[in-house]
Amino acid sequence: MLTFIIYKLIICVAVFGLSLAVAAYSTLWERKLSALLQDRVGPDRAGPFGLLQPLADGGKMFFKEEIIPNVSNKFLFILGPSLVMLTALMTGAVIPWAKDAYVGGTLYSMQITDINIGILYLFGVVSVGVYGIMIGGWASNNKYALLGSMRASSQMISYEIAMGIAVIALIITSGGTLSLREIVEQQDAGLANIVWQPLGFIIFFVCALAETNRAPFDLPECEAELVGGYHTEYSSMKLGLFLFAEYINMFISSAVMAAFYFGGYNFPFAQELYDAMGLADGSKWIAIIGFAAYFTKIFLFISVFMWIRWTLPRFRYDQLMNLGWRILLPLSLLNLGITVVVEYFRGHITF
């Protein structure tokens, strides 16, 4: 019992630390990548290649003066960013990071918890996350902030529908399981889900961009119209939490996409490689190599998110709604129909 608790504690802290570390260094990578795309140098003063820049940014955030508008509801004002951060960190719990491995003779799973409703859990946490933005925007007692939070919530609700239907098609392809671990494992031997779900992946990707409020869907914080959007009144580390949660969400949605459509910790010819290296099932090295493969995929996705941000201009609000309701929703329904027919002929569905 004690070892179990210690193991769970270690893996919780590891996922927590990983999310924060990746989010911190995503900020640096975003600035470096934008510099590359715009033919600049980017941050290079703090440490070698600017590697200490995230620490400097974090330190700056902590030491900034903290202002709470005295007409606002103080409790809700503080609750907003906390809730955004909480839900961002909670999503990491159901992601399988690597294959099970023996440590000291016992088989340990490299996942905080493998609940059989993993996908629904993700949707639940994400849909609660919007409250942080809404509460924060409302409690600021500022028109721009309120408009920003309204935009955030309507955008998230609209895109959740297309995303959900795309995921239903994915669940059918992967044999009717809601557990992320089983979805990854059934891509172990065969092809990755992207082969069967190309349209589903595109829909999911666009919706993930919208759900994380990344450009070109960053209307909730559209500077040109809304000053700073829902975080106009925030300063110091509370603003930091809002900005930081966006990077954590980006990391987790990249991880989810890699697990759903690109096989997670599996990679082509993985079994051949392990056989050639003489590794038995449950070896530590299999877990480490799988984790590295998974991380490469996540890194690529994060880079694509950033690439899109520094390439595409922002949507107009009516364009955003048209895309969500008139294009993505019918497309996802079409995808669901095609998936059912294809899976019937593949023999995964019987009547």
Next chain:
Amino acid sequence: MLLGYTITQWLFGILSFLSIMFGLMVVFSRNPVNSVLYLVLTFFCIAGHYLLLNAQFLAVVHIVVYAGAIMVLFLFVIMLMDLNHDNEPQKTWLTKIIAGIAGGMLLCVLVGSLKGSEQLGISQYGSSQIGMVKNLGKVLFSEFLFPFEIASILLLAALVGSIMIGKKEIK
């Protein structure tokens, strides 16, 4: 075992207390935005009850649909209406008395129905695993397919109706 109760009983007690307390706060809080937020908390407590009953699917769907979508729309409308100031219209005494009587009658019906409930046997699907996604799906799509489809038609009708009402002009 803690003070003679199992952990489940403790959880049930705490969750029940919290759900009733938040439910009362919904009614008593002055600020409508706070009311909505308390209602969201009540939904979370009820989802906790579903988890205690081993109905994971129902619990998560409850959170996704009620807390994650419907209450967001509630909050949306209430925030835009700006009901911050206590400018709600005063009700007359007649309205208050009628509301009191109607509420009291509803309470009587609820208490009456609860009184008979102890004689009911536990459902024929006695297995505690009925709340799992697979089992629930099987029952819904085989034995209860007809009521399930009827419910979906009802929802569709409500959807079409709300769009019709929401449209400014019908062509």
